Amino acid sequence: MKIGYKLFAEAYPPKEIVRQAREAERAGFDFVEISDHYHPWLYSHGHSGFVWSMLAAAAAATETIGLATGVTCPFIRYHPAIIAQAAATTAILSDERFTLGVGSGERLNEHVVGAGWPPVSVRHEMLRESLEIIRLLWSGGYHSYEGRHLTLEDARVFDLPDRLPPIIVAAGGERAARIAAEHGDGLFATEPDGTLISAYEQAGGTGGRYCEVPLAWAEDEATAAASAHRLMRFGLTGWKVQAELPNPINFEAATASITEDDVRGTVACGPDPDRHAEAVREFADAGFDHLALMNSGPDVDGFFDFYATELSGRLQLVGSR
Secondary structure (H helix, E strand, C coil): CEEEEEECCCCCCHHHHHHHHHHHHHHCCCEEEECCCCCCCCCCCCCCCCHHHHHHHHHHHCCCCEEEECCECCCCCCCHHHHHHHHHHHHHHCCCCEEEEECCCCHHHHHHHCCCCCCHHHHHHHHHHHHHHHHHHHCCCCEEEECCCCEEEEECCCCCCCCCCCEEEECCCHHHHHHHHHHCCEEEECCCCHHHHHHHHHCCCCCEEEEEEEEECCCCHHHHHHHHHHHHHHHHHCHHHHCCCCCHHHHHHHCCCCCHHHHHCCCEECCCHHHHHHHHHHHHHHCCCEEEEEECCCCHHHHHHHHHHHHHHHHHHHHCC
């Protein structure tokens, strides 16, 4: 089992995100994962730097830790040809430590270019075409592509790494899990849902199974819960809501009735390492083997110290079960 750290790019400025990547490496994490957003979820976040710039800087600031997007929508706001080039360059800059996480996106980020927001069935078709284009460009040489939704004209990615980045495909349901099996090298999820893994494996998927584990560390539970409520309450709305709302003001309205007690029900809060280890165990027992800890506590460096001195050893025992 690999343990990663979710870089919360919506809650911190770009230079701080790069610093946290470096500190995560020092704390002993296996990888860091960062979302590819244009907008933050909530006004209380206040940030949303450009992920590809932050990844390049993090690649230069670190030596061994893996880097991943969690996740990029490779169509609408982008074209998959751009993502093929960006991911290849990031892999080279990081000495092949990069993993490309992709998904069908959220309206929050993709509507900004004014191209509309298709229904999920169409987005799945666009995701399939995007992955076909990326694979095609990574095969070397010039290529064109004519799909139902996407077109590529006479394009070539000139700088390719010796080892191409793995592609991890996000899934919130069985249809997307099948796309991950057919077109990806692994599965990405945000809930400990074993049915996603079953659908992925039944469709022939054999790669890594990534998931995000919501935690909030602080020296007392009340402080951790208050911080988790401020930063993570959007997560309680579920993906059907998260994929559809266009702006932070809509998420503020959608989460107005969510309380700190509600957050405590889904986020492990406080200083107890055993409580956090149990939260991780739930995801491991569901079958996930690459777990990104998403800390919404108020003290990032305190969490890194806590992980290095108390939590990592317990998680090794979880992974050895």
